[in-house]
Amino acid sequence: MQQNQDEKDNPALSKVIERNIRTSIHLRSKAAQQRSLQSRISDTITSFSGRMIFAYVHIVWFGLWILLNTGVSVCVCLIQFPTDS
Numbered sequence: 001m002q003q004n005q006d007e008k009d010n011p012a013l014s015k016v017i018e019r020n021i022r023t024s025i026h027l028r029s030k031a032a033q034q035r036s037l038q039s040r041i042s043d044t045i046t047s048f049s050g051r052m053i054f055a056y057v058h059i060v061w062f063g064l065w066i067l068l069n070t071g072v073s074v075c076v077c078l079i080q081f082p083t084d085s
Contacts, residue, residue: 048054
């Protein structure tokens with residue numbers, strides 16, 4: 001509703017804004033195509049490491065690593081071995 005009112009008030013401004021948006025999109029896509037392999041790889045790693053699943057996997061991984069290095073065996077805690085009594 002507000003957009004239609006703005007176009008009626010100043011249609012030239014609307015065209016300028018559209019042109020600026022198209023120019024911005026074009027420049028961003030051109031810059032994305034010119035990125036180096038190293039830049040694309042770092043963007044992929046950054047994208048993955050910025051997700052919560054990355055944090056959860058590392059919490060579990062380092063938790064298990066700490067337990068194993070402190071002498072607590074996860075297998076012994078979960079499985080009761082028969083004794084020769």
